[in-house]
Every structure is written in structure tokens, then in C-alpha cells.
Amino acid sequence: MASVEDGPKRTSSLYGRRTALAAPEAQIEALDAVPLASGPSQSGSFHRDLMASGWEAGIQPAPLEIFQINIGKLCNMTCMHCHVDSGPDRVQENMDREAVDACLRAIDHIQAHPLGGGLHTVDLTGGAPELNPHFEYLVDECVARGLHVIDRCNLTILRVKRYRHLPEWFAERGVEVACSLPHYRKMGTDAQRGDGTYGKSIEALKMLNEAGYGQGDPKRVLTLVTNPVGSFLAGNQESLEGEWKEALQRNHGVQFDRLFALNNMPMSRYLEWLIEKGQLEGYMEKLLAAFNPGTIDGLMCRNTVSVGWDGKIYDCDFNQQLEMDAAVPFAHVGDFDLGAWQARTVKTERHCYGCTAGSGSSCGGATA
Ligand code: SF4
Ligand code: SF4
Incomplete structure (x- = not known):
């Protein structure tokens, strides 16, 4: 097992360094080139493993429950494991007011649609979503529509003077805050997200x-x-939650409600790290060996729509970063049609093994 010291360290964006791996097609090619033969079908093909698991027609949608918006790639951090390739240099990729309003119209369309009664949550991610100039407007509009709002927060942004009001502001609106913290110990967190991250996160x-x-x-x-900080899979979410609650309370007097334990996705900067360390094949073998068909039912691509900073529509945030357009007859949220969305088949590739290994891994945590 890799140690914490071996884990990824803070870096700069692939985009900023103009590396070949910044291109989504280069990432898909790198994954396809890994020689793999394990998994139920012994094929290394996610499509075939799906078919062998009773999903002969591919992944079909469940009722839509979550409207997820990746509001921009701009971030105050540059964590090595970032699947979005976010950073302070990603200033161009930030949702404008026009696209924000198109999202709100799509939400109105869903809420008025006979198939849209299950929509309950708007999930805001990034980058650091708080850095978008329309963030507070969007939150208020979603709350006014009776929707639960989740802010996916990197914690350190709350220590920046301009955003220190947000904890109280969120509390007034009932916004759920889902915060990244790789480990309850300093070494694991700073190893993955950069020196000083842990202290700011605890504050x-x-x-x-x-x-x-x-x-x-x-x-x-x-x-x-x-x-995980390294090239291993997420541990058992339930037992980790108990361990974390005890440790954070004991060490810092900090309390939280629940823990999501996610696998790292073999894409973007984490993919670069795996390649550089010569661990890509080993990591993919671990994912395939742990392939669990029981995770598929609860995958986020079944109950979520993912919208990019430019208003484009995707099956999930991972397909979004790989620029895999959803199989629907429209590309932009401004043309969103729930009937067509619910009739599609989810697009899958080898990165999907990251969601289906072990207990599963989605934005809502384990899926099995
Ligand atoms: S805080 Fe999140 S979005 Fe920002 S660089 Fe780190 S992983 Fe990426
Ligand atoms: S990456 Fe995960 S959530 Fe996205 S399509 Fe694949 S299995 Fe579904």
C-alpha cells in the first residue's frame, strides 16, 4: 500500500502547463492503452462488464433528483488529485449570468414536467463555486424554488476575507456544505492539497x-x-465516519454530520500522477478487481444531470471533464428537455471503473 508521503502533492494545472494530457481525448487514450484483463468478463471493457452484470442495454436513467452545476474551473487551490484540472489560472472557464439563468429556466422546466417531480437538490461544484460572481444569486434562486442546495466547498476559501460571511449566510438559507478533507490528520491532507491546507481547513x-x-x-x-492519498481505493465509509468523528472531536473539538468516502478517478491530474509514478496499470487493476455490479443502481449518472460552466449538458461531472457529450438531441442547458433526458443511455468508458469499485463512489458517497 502506498504511504501518505507517496501521495500526490499540490501542483499547477495541466492546462497551464500545456501538457498533452490536458486534452480529454489524451486521457481516454491513456486509459484505453492500459493492458487489462480482469473483471467479471475478463475483458477490461466497462461496456462488456456492464452487459455481464445484467445491464445489457447500458446504464439507463432513474428519475431525475439532482441538478448539478459545475459553475467554473477557477479555484484558489491546485490539488494534485483534482479531476477538474482547476486552479487560479482557470479564470476564463466561469459560468456567466446568461448560463446561470438558463440553468434556472431548465430547473423551472423540470419542476413543471410530469417526469420532474423527483427533483429535490441543486448541487454546486467547481473549482471553488464560491468564486463565481453569480454564486449567491444562484443559491438564492434555487432556495426560492424550494430546492435543497449543496455547496461543494474546499474549506480554505472560507478563510479568505471576502468569503468569511458564507458560513452564516449558508446557515440562514439551509445550504448543505460538503467539504473536501482528504484526512483527519495534517500529513495526509497537506500531502494531497498543499502545505498549510489542514490548518486552514480546521479553522x-x-x-x-x-x-x-x-x-x-x-x-x-x-x-x-x-x-485516498495515494493509489488505493476508498475505505469503508461507515467505519471511517466513526473514526473521523472521534478523531476530529478529540483533536480539535470539530463536529460534522456525515462522511463520504470517494475513490480517486483515473483522469486529469490524478491520472498524470499515476502515470508519472508508474502506478496507472496497478491502480486500474485494483479498480477492475473490485468491480461491484451492486454499485450501478445508485450511480449519480442515473439520477443527476451535470451542467458545465458553459451550459453544456453531461451525464456526470466526470464525463463532463472528459467532454463526453450526453446522448441527447440538445447540447446546451438552455434547450434542456426532460423527456429526451430520461430516454437516453448513459455514455461510459474505462474511467467508470472508478465509480463501480468496492462500495461504489459517487458525489453522494458510497452507492452500495
Ligand atoms: S479544491 Fe477541489 S476544485 Fe480546487 S484544485 Fe482542489 S480538488 Fe480541484
Ligand atoms: S463516470 Fe461514474 S457517474 Fe459518470 S457515467 Fe461513468 S459510472 Fe456513471
């Missing part, structure tokens, strides 16, 4: 606790999100 968690988060109030839910 931000205390701010959230002071605003009423993390104490069982359904209007002030504080979720922590962990992913």
Missing part, C-alpha cells in the same frame, strides 16, 4: 460549527468528503 470547520453546522440540524448539514 473553516470551526467557523461552520459556530454557525450551527455539524450538530444534527437538517437545515445545517456539514458533510466531509475524503479520498
Whole structure:
């Protein structure tokens, strides 16, 4: 097993370094080139493993529940494992007001549609979503529509002066805050996200606790999100949650409500790290060996629509970063049609093994 010291360190964006791997097609090619033969079908083909698992027609949608918006690639951090290739240099890729309003019209369309009654959540991710100039407007509009809002927060942004009001602001609106924290110990977190991240993250968690988060109030839910520091799979979510709650309370007096344990996706900067360390084949073999058909039913691509910063529509945030357009007769959220969305088949490739290994891994945590 790789140690924490071996894990990814903070870097710069692939885009900024103009590396070949910045191109989504180069990432798909790198995954396709890995010699793999394990998994139920012994094929190394996710499509065939799906068919062998009873999903002969591919992954079909469940009722739509979550409208996820990746509002921009701009971030105050540059973590090595980032599947979005975010960073301070990604200033161009940020959703404008026109696209924000197109998202709101699509939400109105879904809520008025006979198939849209299950929509309950708007999930805002990035980059650091708080850096988008329309972030607070979008949150308020979603709350006004009776929707639960999740902000996927990197924690350190809450220590930046301009955003220190957000814990109280979120609390007033019942916004759930889902925060990245690779490990409850300093070494694991700083190894993956950069020196000093852990201390700022603990300070931000205390701010959230002071605003009423993390104490069982359904209007002030504080979720922590962990992913392995190295080339191994996420541990058991339930047992990790107990361990984390005890450790953060004991060491810092910090409380939170629940923990999501996610696998790292073999794409973007984490893919680059795996290649550089010569661990890509080994990691993919681990994912395939742990392929679990029981995870498929709960995958986020079944109940979520993913919208990019430019308003384009995707099956999930991972397909979005690989620029795999959804199989629907429209490309932009401004033309969203729920009937066509529910009739599509989800597009899958080898990166999907990252979601279906072990207990599964989606934006909502384990799926099995
Ligand atoms: S905080 Fe999140 S979005 Fe920003 S670089 Fe790190 S992983 Fe990527
Ligand atoms: S990456 Fe995961 S969520 Fe996206 S299509 Fe593949 S299995 Fe579904």
C-alpha cells in the first residue's frame, strides 16, 4: 500500500502547463492503452462488464433528483488529485449570468414536467463555486424554488476575507456544505492539497460549527468528503465516519454530520500522477478487481444531470471533464428537455471503473 508521503502533492494545472494530457481525448487514450484483463468478463471493457452484470442495454436513467452545476474551473487551490484540472489560472472557464439563468429556466422546466417531480437538490461544484460572481444569486434562486442546495466547498476559501460571511449566510438559507478533507490528520491532507491546507481547513470547520453546522440540524448539514492519498481505493465509509468523528472531536473539538468516502478517478491530474509514478496499470487493476455490479443502481449518472460552466449538458461531472457529450438531441442547458433526458443511455468508458469499485463512489458517497 502506498504511504501518505507517496501521495500526490499540490501542483499547477495541466492546462497551464500545456501538457498533452490536458486534452480529454489524451486521457481516454491513456486509459484505453492500459493492458487489462480482469473483471467479471475478463475483458477490461466497462461496456462488456456492464452487459455481464445484467445491464445489457447500458446504464439507463432513474428519475431525475439532482441538478448539478459545475459553475467554473477557477479555484484558489491546485490539488494534485483534482479531476477538474482547476486552479487560479482557470479564470476564463466561469459560468456567466446568461448560463446561470438558463440553468434556472431548465430547473423551472423540470419542476413543471410530469417526469420532474423527483427533483429535490441543486448541487454546486467547481473549482471553488464560491468564486463565481453569480454564486449567491444562484443559491438564492434555487432556495426560492424550494430546492435543497449543496455547496461543494474546499474549506480554505472560507478563510479568505471576502468569503468569511458564507458560513452564516449558508446557515440562514439551509445550504448543505460538503467539504473536501482528504484526512483527519495534517500529513495526509497537506500531502494531497498543499502545505498549510489542514490548518486552514480546521479553522473553516470551526467557523461552520459556530454557525450551527455539524450538530444534527437538517437545515445545517456539514458533510466531509475524503479520498485516498495515494493509489488505493476508498475505505469503508461507515467505519471511517466513526473514526473521523472521534478523531476530529478529540483533536480539535470539530463536529460534522456525515462522511463520504470517494475513490480517486483515473483522469486529469490524478491520472498524470499515476502515470508519472508508474502506478496507472496497478491502480486500474485494483479498480477492475473490485468491480461491484451492486454499485450501478445508485450511480449519480442515473439520477443527476451535470451542467458545465458553459451550459453544456453531461451525464456526470466526470464525463463532463472528459467532454463526453450526453446522448441527447440538445447540447446546451438552455434547450434542456426532460423527456429526451430520461430516454437516453448513459455514455461510459474505462474511467467508470472508478465509480463501480468496492462500495461504489459517487458525489453522494458510497452507492452500495
Ligand atoms: S479544491 Fe477541489 S476544485 Fe480546487 S484544485 Fe482542489 S480538488 Fe480541484
Ligand atoms: S463516470 Fe461514474 S457517474 Fe459518470 S457515467 Fe461513468 S459510472 Fe456513471
